Every structure is written in C-alpha cells, then in structure tokens.
Amino acid sequence: MTSTRSIGKFEYKKPGSLRTTLRILSNKGADARILAGGTDLIPQIKQGQISPSLVLDVKNVPELNRLDWNEDRGLRIGAAVPLSKLLTFVAISERYSILAQACSVIGSMQIRNRGTIGGNICNAAPSADSAPALLCLGARAIVASKNGNRKINLDDFFMAPGKTSIGADELLVEIEVPTPPAHSAGCYMRHTTREEMDIAVAGVASFLTIAPRSKKLKEVRIALGAVAPTPLRVHGAEALLIGKSVTERIIEEVAEEAAEEAKPISDIRASAEYRRELVKVLTRRTLWKSCEMLGIEIQR
Amino acid sequence: MAKYSVVGKRIPRIDALSKVTGTAIYSGDVTLPDMLYGKVCRSPHAHAIIRRLDVTKARSLEGVMAVITASDVPGYKNRSPLLLVEMPHLAQEKVVYAAQPVAVVAATSIEIAEKAVGLIEVEYEELPPVLDVLESMKPETPPIYPDLYTNFIARPPTDKDSKPSNIAYHISVNRGDLEAGFREADLIIENTFRTQPIHHGYLEPFAAVAKADVNGKVTIWTQTQGVFTARQMIAEFLGLPPTQVKLVPVEIGGAFGGKSYLPLAPLCALLAMKTGRPVRMEMSRDEVLRDGRPAPGSVTTIKIGVTKKGYITAASATFIYDAGGFPEMSHTMFVRGNTFSQYKIPNIKIEAFDVLTNTVPVTYYRAPSTPQSHFAIESQMDLISRALGMDPLQFRIQNSTAEGDTTPSGEILPKVGFKETLERMAEYLRQKGSLQGENRGRGVACGFWHGAAGSFGAYVNVNIDGTVTLVIGVTDVSGSRTSIAQIVAEEFGIPMEAVSIVVGDTDTAPWSSPSVGSQTIYSLSHAVYRACQDAKDQLRRLASPRLGVPASEIEFANGQAIFKGDTQKSIPLAALGRSSLGFRGEGPIVGRGSIAGLPPAPSVAVHAVDVEVDKETGKVKVLSYAVAQDVGLAINPMSIEGQIQGAVTQGIGWALMEGYVFDRGKVQNTTFLDYRMPTATDVPMIDTMLVEVGSTTGIYGLRHVGEPPMVGTLAAVANAIHSATGVRLKTLPMTPEAILKGIKKQGKS
Amino acid sequence: MKLKINGREYEIVSGPGTTLLDVLRYELRLTGTKEGCGTGSCGSCTVLVDGKAINSCLVIVGEVEGKEITTIEGLSRQGKLHPLQQAFINEGAVQCGFCTPGILLTAKAFLDSNSHPTESQIRQAIAGNLCRCTGYDKIVRAIMSVADS
Known part of the structure; x- marks a missing residue:
C-alpha cells in the first residue's frame, strides 16, 4: 500500500530513437508534451496549468544528446543536453562566453543539472535567459518531424508567451550556433531582486563585431528578455550603431532606443516603467562591456 | 567564564546527528497503518456570504470516508469561533479571507481527497472586500463582523453606545505632558512608515497525523511550538476534555512564532474521530503562503522632538497593525512593553490599533509587532541624528535608559546592557574604520525586546x-x-x-x-x-x-x-x-x-550594516553586517551566534525583498520564486558580539536571546541605504525599483 | 520498475509519473528527503542522481530508472559520517534541520567537482537551497572547513 500518485493522468514514454519519437509525435503530437529536463514542464503539470495525456521523455534519443563544435559548422547543442554539461564544454566557455554567461544564471545548480537550453527556449518564457544570447549569436533551431527537418531562425522562433513556431508533430532536435566571427564579443546582463535563483526582471544581451582596422562596428545585435511577450531583437537600436565608431553619446542613444522598442508589462515582479529603465541601463552596460572586451576605446 | 565547565562552551547540538543523517522525525514523516489523507476545500473569495454549501457529491465519491464543515465542529457550538485563537476557522455564514477553509475531506488516497474537494459545491455571494487598514478604521466602513466590538475579546462591551467595529483592539499610553515636551524641542521630525505582511518562511510546511483510539482518546503528531497549549486548543475545538487529547512532540522544521497556529491538526483530529482511522494532512507551500498566517503589515506615524544638544523631549506614535480576517492575534498588546523603552523620554503618547481587513489573518513572528515599530522608531532616530549632525550611536547612548527608569508601560527597568552594547558596537566600528568606496553607506540601529x-x-x-x-x-x-x-x-x-x-x-x-x-x-x-x-x-x-x-x-x-x-x-x-x-x-x-511568574529579562541588540547601492538599478548589496547583543550569559555561544545570524538574514529579507502582494485580497506570490527569501548569495558573513551583562533574574544571568536580533535589522538597512544614496525609504520592502524611484526623485529636486 | 538508491535496488509499485520525492518519502519511507516547496525553488528535496544534485520534486521516477540515486540516508557509509556531516555538526550549521539533508547533498556534489572553492563559489553553489534558520554563515563555514582539509 502506498500513498504516492502520478503528478498527472498521462502515459509516460521514453523512446530510444528519433524515428520512434517522431512517429509517436505524428500520431499523438497534440496531446503530448516533450520532457527533457522537466524543470518547467513538471511544475506546470503539477499546478494543473497543462494536462497532457502523453509525456515523451526524449533523454534517450541520441540526436538530442549531441554536443559538438567545429569552426565551420559551429556549435550543435542537442535539445536534451543539460545546462551544466554545456557549461563545462570547453568550446562554449572559450568561444561563446555570452551563452555560457546566460546559461550560468538560470535557476540553481540543481536546476542546471536537469534543465536544458532546448527546454529554456521551447518553454518560451519572455524571461528565458538563454534567448537573448542565442538571438545575438544568430542561432537556429533544428526541428524534425516525420516529414523531415527544417531550420528556424531564432528570430522567428518565439511567437507569444509559452508559444513557439514548432508544430505539434515536430520536435526540437538541436540548436545550431554559428561560430562567432573574428573581432566579435558580447555579453548578457540581467536584473533580478535576488542575486541568484531568480527570474529576470529584464535581461539584455549585446553582441558586436568590429572592422579590425577602423574599429567601426560591422555588425550589431542587441536582444532583450522579460520586457515583451517574447524575447526580441531591437533592430532600431542596432541600426543606430552599425557602421559607426562607438561614442558615449551614441551608446546613450542606443540605450534609449532599445528602451523605446521594449514592450514591457507591469506585474508582481516590477512595473513596466522600471523594466524600461532597466533596458536602458543594461543595454548601456552590455555595450560598454562588449567594447571593453573588444579593446575599443569609447570616445567621450 | 572559567567558573563553568560546560555552560558557556560551544557545544554541538544534541539533535544535529539525527538531522545530518536524515533520521530526525518531523510531522510529515509519521506514517500509521490504514491511514487516510485529508484535504482542505478553500474559499476563492476574500469576502463573501456562503449561500449554499453542498457536500453530498463529495461524500458519495468512492473512497471518501468523511467530509466536515463548520456545523460538524463541536467547539463552534460552545463559543464564538472568534475566541478559538490560532485554530482553523471553517467558514460558517461567510468567508472573510481568500483561502479560508470551508470544508475538509478524508479519503483513502490523496488523489480521491483532491477529487472530492473539487466536488464540493459552494455558492458564494461576493461582498466588497475591505483591504486597507485606514479605510477599514473609518466609522462608515461596514464592519466585517456584526458582533465584534473594539477590545471585545479582552472584555465584552458594557457600554450601550458601543458600535461594532473593525478595530479589534486599541490601546493608548500617556506619560508626562506631550505638548509641553514638544514645545521644549528645538527640532521635531514626524514621519509615516509602512510595512507589508510577511511570512516566517519556515522551510517545513504544516503537516499533521492523528488517530483516535477505541476509548475516544485522540493522539496527534504535529509541529507545534507548544504541545500543551496545542492540546488545550485542539480539545476545545473537538469538545473534549484536554486529557482526552495527546500531543506527541516531533522535530519542527522552523517556526519563528508561526507554528503556534494549528491549521491542520484540529481538522485532522476531527477527521480521525469521525472515521475511526488515522488521518494525515499536509499543506503545500502554496497553501502555507495563503493560509499560513503571516506577520502583519503596519502603518506607523512617529513624531519625536529633541533639543539642539540631542536630548529627546517628547515622542508620540500611532501604530496600526493589519490583523487580516480574524481579530484573535493582537499585536498592540506588545506595543506597550516594547516602544520607546530603550530611550529616556519624559513625555510620551502612544496609540495602537489592530485593524481587521479581508486578508489572511496574521500571527506572531519573532518579536511580534516590534520589528515594524522599530523600523519606524530607529529610522526616525537616524533622521534626527543626521539633522543634528550627531554620531548615531552617540545620540542613542546619550538618550539610553538605565536600570530603575520607568518604561512607557509603567514598568521599572531592570539592568539591561543598553550602553554596553552601543559602546561595544562603537568600538567595533572604530576598529573597522570608516566605509570607503562610492555608493556605499553604513547604517546603525538598535532593537529592544521586552521578552516573555x-x-x-x-x-x-x-x-x-x-x-x-x-x-x-x-x-x-x-x-x-x-x-x-x-x-x-x-x-x-x-x-x-x-x-x-x-x-x-x-x-x-x-x-x-x-x-x-x-x-x-x-x-x-x-x-x-x-x-x-x-x-x-x-x-x-x-x-x-x-x-x-x-x-x-x-x-x-x-x-x-x-x-x-x-x-x-x-x-x-x-x-x-x-x-x-x-x-x-x-x-x-x-x-x-x-x-512561573518570572519577570522578563529584556534584551537589546545593536546593528551595523554596510551596503552598496547600484544607483542605476537600485539594487542593494549587503557588504557586511555586525550585531552586538546583550545576551546576559551565553550558555552556548555557537547556538546564540546562529540565532543572531538567522534573525538578521530574515530581517534582510523583510527589508529588501519579502512582502505579500495582494490582488483584491488574494495573495499573488505563493511560491518561493515570487515570495523571495534571501539565498546564501544575498547575505554576507554576519559578525556577532555577545555582550554579557548578566540579568538579575535569569539562572547564571541569562536573558532572552532568539527574538531581539530581528528587531533592529529593518531600520539598520534603511539607514544604510540612506547613507549610500541620500534616499530615505519609509515603506518596506525597499525593492530596487523603490530605491531607484527615490534616487530619480532626488535627482529632480 | 526498479530504482537503485544508495547502492540498493528497490522494486517500486508507483507509476512512472510519480515524483522521485514522493516515491522516496511515501513508498520507500526514506523520509530524510524533505519537501519544502514542490516547485524546485527551495532545494530541501535535493538528492544526487549519478552524482549530480537535482530537485527530486521536479523529477518523475520514469526518468531515473537505472540511475544511481543517493539520498541523505546514503551519505554516511558503514556508520561513518561523511566529513560534511561531521563539519555541519561541529560548526553549528544545523538548526531546525529541515534544509540540512538537501544542503549536505548539494555541497557534496559541489565539492566533488570543485575541491577548493572560494567562499563566493560556495554561496553560489548552495543558492538553490534555502535555509531560514542559520543565515548561511555557519553552513558556508562548515563547507569551507571540509574544502580546506
């Protein structure tokens, strides 16, 4: 006799191959939920926010456990790779410090030992810490279904809070992150009330590529988290910097513009006004820091 | 301390071994054969009349062994539930706070119990909730209870002109000539301070296991700060003589005042009696935050007058505590003994009120009422010492009471180490040197606790x-x-x-x-x-x-x-x-x-905290923290240090990040992600100085220890933020957003 | 289904959708693992899975079939306390004890991967474990004392 019970009325399956997983999804996709780390899914089931009839544990699917890098193809992160594994992967700490930084602040050590970057983006919380960094790095989601694979630019991935452009019969297999170009650098900063174990009130990632001689900005990416229904790039703000030499004044303008482009809401964590202010501050700080990493002197 | 061989030593806790091995038994760890599982059905509304309550469907569900509503509670037949303090209040004609229990189910599995709760049919007629204490106090506001008069529980009204009121308690204290005192003052400062309800945050949620034997005796395993008071309360609820109820002690996973309240045990016992089988009930964290009685929010107005030389001539204070939906846990009763007792003030006026609102009822938390009142008093003392250009510790030393002085409550003060602790802290800070660096500030504050x-x-x-x-x-x-x-x-x-x-x-x-x-x-x-x-x-x-x-x-x-x-x-x-x-x-x-009848041995703790404020985001980093406390005699210094460090960390949470957020009376932050308590990364090491000014009444000179170190924390942090930014925050929690707002406002003016 | 816990194999009757925490506490009566929040925000339910600290309230047992699970009951071996357990006792790092099993296991996993951490690394490592009694001071000192030795 035991008093335990399932957290929900669902069937649990743990397929060992991508093919089987996709076959199951093509039949039952609409009622199924993918379980990778479970750090978002399990509380959602427990609290009755969702009640899937099938929970599909993808941790045994080999393709979803890949983690590799080479110069040409870039980084491939299987959708079921736990964040803690990713953080100890040398190529990431060496070449994708912005991503390492973003992933290192998600949840706690316990959460990072289970949670995955795939789950972080599929859960599509506006505050997902990995999203702004991935947007800056030009990441693509590799999505598979019975009918084949497709690539989704991360810019087109997030639809609404909790909603992505992945279809019910599709599975996120991996995330591809191109190798950052030479002379590029960036960072992610967020604001939380507590130091750790908190959800971003606002997060900003900036990523700059410079022309090595002129030190002018060749490419600029700035992405925001927790200040709109989805993580988003602020193209207007980015445009202000492209082709320019960095000055203190221009950074201020960019920060202001980023704050303009944000669409924050007021909730129990903060007011929209404060979030907008944070976007300004964090944009400014990430830009300064990125310039510092690139060894650019900012003209006053 | 050479005169003792065991007392005064840093001896590891005797319960530590069982706790590090996971063998210690807490309420939720108790399992009995053939056990049922209980679950509470709660009101979704903050204020509503119950038009219909039908448990037939729930009762007829396979596996449900009992469903209980207010009409089944023997204790409610004998006396007003308003008098059954710290008990679950199963709603009768109406609900007065969101999450108030309406019915309870016992079933053969948790799943069935939860399903049965969903089958209970309740028709509510919503009433406008009273949510603000100031609103609630107004005579034109309809009283939440038609039969509750001010100070009703202390003494039923005899005056025919009395009217029902949302003011549950009111006390006033007057000493000297207040107006004359203020006339003597060269500087008078008056401010209003506000705090939100906050939770004790013990890690162990409530749980209870109960069984009734063939003779009708009920045995209960539950975490409680007092097994005998719990026995008394539960017996009254069950309509049994006290000795027909037996409480078995278990380990308690944190209490801090919050576990005198018994939200489950009486219900669990009643279910065990009804079914003849053992019953276990457990609360989820969500239930704990919604119905686990927090500490009250408060509105405090303080006015203090001083001479140019920094002597206090007069002080007045009005304290309003938000009692929530039930009047039973008065906080005003602690005001008399704990307000202005550490300072020599010839002219005093104090008014204090417990005021009902349609929010979760409150209970006591680590020096009840006093962290709130000292947030106001010690912030005010800081403002005055700034205005006078005096060192804040010297200002306090100069105004300290001494043995033989009379407190506002009329009590003669025994020996308390006010000066000794203040001087010890002054010496500590002298050695530490002044705080260097931009956007940094140091705050000091004092906390007094009269004790019981x-x-x-x-x-x-x-x-x-x-x-x-x-x-x-x-x-x-x-x-x-x-x-x-x-x-x-x-x-x-x-x-x-x-x-x-x-x-x-x-x-x-x-x-x-x-x-x-x-x-x-x-x-x-x-x-x-x-x-x-x-x-x-x-x-x-x-x-x-x-x-x-x-x-x-x-x-x-x-x-x-x-x-x-x-x-x-x-x-x-x-x-x-x-x-x-x-x-x-x-x-x-x-x-x-x-x-019995021992006079208390009050204690004082002096706090000093260094913070750094990010002026662009308003975020505060606590750089270092020190407390000097008069502990009388430290039987176990390691244990006392732990009490102080824990109290300070709770205080830092209260000051900077904790607080209930309500929407129409319903608690919105019911997880530990949104009810934020400090993690190890939010606090520094906490220095402690145990000052031993022996009491005359305690064995070996002992004093009260566990609560005093909480009291001064809130103002210490507020004072440090003021030092760092020039911004004075008078509302808790001092969130980054609130601090930044203050900084911006200051920039404009 | 079979689970391997503290080196011993258990045949369990709970379904795969049951949390590991519930199976430990209610089916196997390994009650040293505690539930503080049920949402992965307090760390009281921390256990080790293949040596990594995880919140057992956020894992269903189907996921951990065949894995090595360590609970607080398995931290001391053959009646000998783990150095962290002894340090927690000696340094006064235990008060109410409800968070203690979780913090011990988090600390063990952390020290296994980083044997000479700084104070701030220790604080970060245990940030997922709330303690309301101690203010963390003596917990951090206890972990440091084991790291130093």
Whole structure:
C-alpha cells in the first residue's frame, strides 16, 4: 500500500530513437508534451496549468544528446543536453562566453543539472535567459518531424508567451550556433531582486563585431528578455550603431532606443516603467562591456 | 567564564546527528497503518456570504470516508469561533479571507481527497472586500463582523453606545505632558512608515497525523511550538476534555512564532474521530503562503522632538497593525512593553490599533509587532541624528535608559546592557574604520525586546549508571535541548554525554508554556535548575553517611559526589544511583522543579550594516553586517551566534525583498520564486558580539536571546541605504525599483 | 520498475509519473528527503542522481530508472559520517534541520567537482537551497572547513 500518485493522468514514454519519437509525435503530437529536463514542464503539470495525456521523455534519443563544435559548422547543442554539461564544454566557455554567461544564471545548480537550453527556449518564457544570447549569436533551431527537418531562425522562433513556431508533430532536435566571427564579443546582463535563483526582471544581451582596422562596428545585435511577450531583437537600436565608431553619446542613444522598442508589462515582479529603465541601463552596460572586451576605446 | 565547565562552551547540538543523517522525525514523516489523507476545500473569495454549501457529491465519491464543515465542529457550538485563537476557522455564514477553509475531506488516497474537494459545491455571494487598514478604521466602513466590538475579546462591551467595529483592539499610553515636551524641542521630525505582511518562511510546511483510539482518546503528531497549549486548543475545538487529547512532540522544521497556529491538526483530529482511522494532512507551500498566517503589515506615524544638544523631549506614535480576517492575534498588546523603552523620554503618547481587513489573518513572528515599530522608531532616530549632525550611536547612548527608569508601560527597568552594547558596537566600528568606496553607506540601529516568561516544569532522574535524564514538555525550536542539557551537566558535574533530554508527550511530560517570546531557555532553566538542586539534595543525603561528612559539605564534579574538605572522599553518582534502589534504599532519585511568574529579562541588540547601492538599478548589496547583543550569559555561544545570524538574514529579507502582494485580497506570490527569501548569495558573513551583562533574574544571568536580533535589522538597512544614496525609504520592502524611484526623485529636486 | 538508491535496488509499485520525492518519502519511507516547496525553488528535496544534485520534486521516477540515486540516508557509509556531516555538526550549521539533508547533498556534489572553492563559489553553489534558520554563515563555514582539509 502506498500513498504516492502520478503528478498527472498521462502515459509516460521514453523512446530510444528519433524515428520512434517522431512517429509517436505524428500520431499523438497534440496531446503530448516533450520532457527533457522537466524543470518547467513538471511544475506546470503539477499546478494543473497543462494536462497532457502523453509525456515523451526524449533523454534517450541520441540526436538530442549531441554536443559538438567545429569552426565551420559551429556549435550543435542537442535539445536534451543539460545546462551544466554545456557549461563545462570547453568550446562554449572559450568561444561563446555570452551563452555560457546566460546559461550560468538560470535557476540553481540543481536546476542546471536537469534543465536544458532546448527546454529554456521551447518553454518560451519572455524571461528565458538563454534567448537573448542565442538571438545575438544568430542561432537556429533544428526541428524534425516525420516529414523531415527544417531550420528556424531564432528570430522567428518565439511567437507569444509559452508559444513557439514548432508544430505539434515536430520536435526540437538541436540548436545550431554559428561560430562567432573574428573581432566579435558580447555579453548578457540581467536584473533580478535576488542575486541568484531568480527570474529576470529584464535581461539584455549585446553582441558586436568590429572592422579590425577602423574599429567601426560591422555588425550589431542587441536582444532583450522579460520586457515583451517574447524575447526580441531591437533592430532600431542596432541600426543606430552599425557602421559607426562607438561614442558615449551614441551608446546613450542606443540605450534609449532599445528602451523605446521594449514592450514591457507591469506585474508582481516590477512595473513596466522600471523594466524600461532597466533596458536602458543594461543595454548601456552590455555595450560598454562588449567594447571593453573588444579593446575599443569609447570616445567621450 | 572559567567558573563553568560546560555552560558557556560551544557545544554541538544534541539533535544535529539525527538531522545530518536524515533520521530526525518531523510531522510529515509519521506514517500509521490504514491511514487516510485529508484535504482542505478553500474559499476563492476574500469576502463573501456562503449561500449554499453542498457536500453530498463529495461524500458519495468512492473512497471518501468523511467530509466536515463548520456545523460538524463541536467547539463552534460552545463559543464564538472568534475566541478559538490560532485554530482553523471553517467558514460558517461567510468567508472573510481568500483561502479560508470551508470544508475538509478524508479519503483513502490523496488523489480521491483532491477529487472530492473539487466536488464540493459552494455558492458564494461576493461582498466588497475591505483591504486597507485606514479605510477599514473609518466609522462608515461596514464592519466585517456584526458582533465584534473594539477590545471585545479582552472584555465584552458594557457600554450601550458601543458600535461594532473593525478595530479589534486599541490601546493608548500617556506619560508626562506631550505638548509641553514638544514645545521644549528645538527640532521635531514626524514621519509615516509602512510595512507589508510577511511570512516566517519556515522551510517545513504544516503537516499533521492523528488517530483516535477505541476509548475516544485522540493522539496527534504535529509541529507545534507548544504541545500543551496545542492540546488545550485542539480539545476545545473537538469538545473534549484536554486529557482526552495527546500531543506527541516531533522535530519542527522552523517556526519563528508561526507554528503556534494549528491549521491542520484540529481538522485532522476531527477527521480521525469521525472515521475511526488515522488521518494525515499536509499543506503545500502554496497553501502555507495563503493560509499560513503571516506577520502583519503596519502603518506607523512617529513624531519625536529633541533639543539642539540631542536630548529627546517628547515622542508620540500611532501604530496600526493589519490583523487580516480574524481579530484573535493582537499585536498592540506588545506595543506597550516594547516602544520607546530603550530611550529616556519624559513625555510620551502612544496609540495602537489592530485593524481587521479581508486578508489572511496574521500571527506572531519573532518579536511580534516590534520589528515594524522599530523600523519606524530607529529610522526616525537616524533622521534626527543626521539633522543634528550627531554620531548615531552617540545620540542613542546619550538618550539610553538605565536600570530603575520607568518604561512607557509603567514598568521599572531592570539592568539591561543598553550602553554596553552601543559602546561595544562603537568600538567595533572604530576598529573597522570608516566605509570607503562610492555608493556605499553604513547604517546603525538598535532593537529592544521586552521578552516573555512562562510556566515550566522539569523532572530529573539520576540513573543507575550515573547518567542523568531530564524530562521536559517543551518542543525545541531554537536549540533549547542542547543549552538545557549543558545546564544539567554543569549542575551535576558530569559530561554532556551523560545527560539525556526527553521531550515527553502531553501525557508524560510536566506542563510547559509554549516556546514563544524568547522565554524558553530563560524560564525553563529555572525549573531545570530547581529539579537539579532537588535531585542533588537527595544524592547528598545518600552520600553523607557513606562518606561520613555532613550533606551540606558535599559537591559534585567528575561524576562523583565529593567532600569539599577532602576530595579524596568521594563516591560515584552511579553507586549512589544503584544504592537508592536497593532493599534499604530510599527509592529512585527523582528531582522536580517548577517555575512561573518570572519577570522578563529584556534584551537589546545593536546593528551595523554596510551596503552598496547600484544607483542605476537600485539594487542593494549587503557588504557586511555586525550585531552586538546583550545576551546576559551565553550558555552556548555557537547556538546564540546562529540565532543572531538567522534573525538578521530574515530581517534582510523583510527589508529588501519579502512582502505579500495582494490582488483584491488574494495573495499573488505563493511560491518561493515570487515570495523571495534571501539565498546564501544575498547575505554576507554576519559578525556577532555577545555582550554579557548578566540579568538579575535569569539562572547564571541569562536573558532572552532568539527574538531581539530581528528587531533592529529593518531600520539598520534603511539607514544604510540612506547613507549610500541620500534616499530615505519609509515603506518596506525597499525593492530596487523603490530605491531607484527615490534616487530619480532626488535627482529632480 | 526498479530504482537503485544508495547502492540498493528497490522494486517500486508507483507509476512512472510519480515524483522521485514522493516515491522516496511515501513508498520507500526514506523520509530524510524533505519537501519544502514542490516547485524546485527551495532545494530541501535535493538528492544526487549519478552524482549530480537535482530537485527530486521536479523529477518523475520514469526518468531515473537505472540511475544511481543517493539520498541523505546514503551519505554516511558503514556508520561513518561523511566529513560534511561531521563539519555541519561541529560548526553549528544545523538548526531546525529541515534544509540540512538537501544542503549536505548539494555541497557534496559541489565539492566533488570543485575541491577548493572560494567562499563566493560556495554561496553560489548552495543558492538553490534555502535555509531560514542559520543565515548561511555557519553552513558556508562548515563547507569551507571540509574544502580546506
């Protein structure tokens, strides 16, 4: 006799191959939920926010456990790779410090030992810490279904809070992150009330590529988290910097513009006004820091 | 402290081994055969009339063994539920707060119990909730209870003109001539301060297991700060004589005042009685935050007048505490003893109110009412010392009360180390040097706690192997078992390992007041000390003829009874223990001791905190923290340090990040992600200075310890933020957003 | 289904959708693992899975079939306390004890991967474990004392 019970009325399956997983999804996709780390899914089931009839544990699917890098193809992160594994992967700490930084602040050590970057983006919380960094790095989601694979630019991935452009019969297999170009650098900063174990009130990632001689900005990416229904790039703000030499004044303008482009809401964590202010501050700080990493002197 | 051999030592807790191995038993760990599972059905509305309550469908569900509503509660038939303090209030005609229990189910599985809760049909007619204390106090606001009058619980109204009111309690204190006092002042500052309800945040949610035996006696395992008060309360709820209820002590996973409240045990017991089977109930964290009685929010207005030289001439204060939906846990009753007691103020006026609103009812939390009041008082003291250009510690030293002074409540102050702790902190800060760096600030504040004292009993058995067993009836929420064992070891001259402490159940242990008000070790030690003396007298009588020396010349050390005149003449306690049982023995050696009516030994703690504020985001980093506290005598310095460090961390949470967020009376932040408590990364190491100004009333000079270090934290942090930014925050929590708003406003002006 | 816990194999009857925490506490009566929040925000339910600290309230047992699970009951071996357990006792790092099993296991996993951490690394490592009694001071010191030795 035991008093335990399932957290929900669902069937649990743990397929060992991508093919089987996709076959199951093509039949039952609409009622199924993918379980990778479970750090978002399990509380959602427990609290009755969702009640899937099938929970599909993808941790045994080999393709979803890949983690590799080479110069040409870039980084491939299987959708079921736990964040803690990713953080100890040398190529990431060496070449994708912005991503390492973003992933290192998600949840706690316990959460990072289970949670995955795939789950972080599929859960599509506006505050997902990995999203702004991935947007800056030009990441693509590799999505598979019975009918084949497709690539989704991360810019087109997030639809609404909790909603992505992945279809019910599709599975996120991996995330591809191109190798950052030479002379590029960036960072992610967020604001939380507590130091750790908190959800971003606002997060900003900036990523700059410079022309090595002129030190002018060749490419600029700035992405925001927790200040709109989805993580988003602020193209207007980015445009202000492209082709320019960095000055203190221009950074201020960019920060202001980023704050303009944000669409924050007021909730129990903060007011929209404060979030907008944070976007300004964090944009400014990430830009300064990125310039510092690139060894650019900012003209006053 | 050379005069003691065990008292005063840093001795590890005797319960630590069971806790590091996971073998300690807490309420939720208790399992009985054939056990049922109970679940509460709660109101979704903050204020509503119950038009219909139908449990038929729930009752008829397969596996449901009982469904209980208010009409099944025997205790409600005998007296107004308003008088059943700290009990679950199953709604009768109406609900007065969101999450108020409406019915309870027992079923053969948790799943069935939850399903049955969903089948309970309740029709509510929503009423406009009263959510703000100031609104609630207005005479035109409809009273939440048509039969509740101010101070009704203390004394029913005799005055025919009395009108029902949402003011549950009101007290006033007047001393001297307030107006004259303010006329003498060169500087008068008045401010209003606000705090939100906050939760104790104990990690262990409520749980209870109950069973009723064939004779009708009910046994309950639940975490409670007082097994005897719990027995009394539950017996009243069940309509049983107290001795028909037995409370079994279990480990308590954090309490801080919040676990005198019994949200589950009475319901669980009633279900066990109805079904004849054991029942277990557990609360989720969400339920704990919605119905686990927080500490009240408050609105405090303080006015203080001082001379140019920095002497206080007059002070007035109005305290309003938000009682939530029930009037039972008055906070104003603590105001008299804890307001302005540490300062010499000739002219005083205090008004205090407990005011009802349609929010979760409150209970006591670590020095109830006093962190809120000291947030206001000590912020105000800081503002005055700034205005006068005086050092904040010197300003306080200069105005400190001394032994023999009369407190606002009319009490004569015993010796308390006000000056000693303030001077100790001043010295510490001198050595530390001034704070360097941009956007940094230091804040100091003082916290006073009057304390409480209860009635306690203790038995001591001297065993045949020379060890000693102490039987007490108070559950351990602060390390009390270890400190008390140190006293026993000290008194008998035996090592710690030779002492065992039994916290008995309510059938076997001597009566004990609950572990509240920082009274436990302070009061209980008297009973234990007396029990030890009683047993030692018996040992002396046994040893005297054997050693051939007068009983009065025998002392105890190294496990022996020893002749003071010649230490060669001695006899082991084990031999005496055995001989007492022989044919010609006097019978077992049992010492007993009791205590009641002890005057409290108030305590003071002085805080200093250094912070750094990010001026662009408003985020505060606590760089360092120090507390000097008068502890009387530290029986176990390690244990007291832990109490201080824990209290300060709770205070930092209260100051910077914790607070209930309501929407139409419903708590919105019901997880530990949105009810944020400090993690290890939010606090620094916390320096402690244990100042030992012995009390005249405590054994060895003991004082109250556990609550005082919470009191000064809120203002200390506020004062440090002011130093760092120039911004004075008068509302808690001082979130980054609030701080940034202050900084921006300041920039504009 | 079979679970391997503290080196011993258990046949369990709970379904795969049951949390590991519930199976430990209610089916196997390994009650040293505690539930503080049920949402992965307090760390009281921390256990080790293949040596990594995880919140057992956020894992269903189907996921951990065949894995090595360590609970607080398995931290001491053959009656000998783990150095962290001894340090927690000696340093006064235990008060109410409800968070203690979780913090011990988090600390063990952390020290296994980083044997000479700084104070701030220790604080970060245990940030997922709330303690309301101690203010963390003595917990951090206890972990540091084991790291130093």
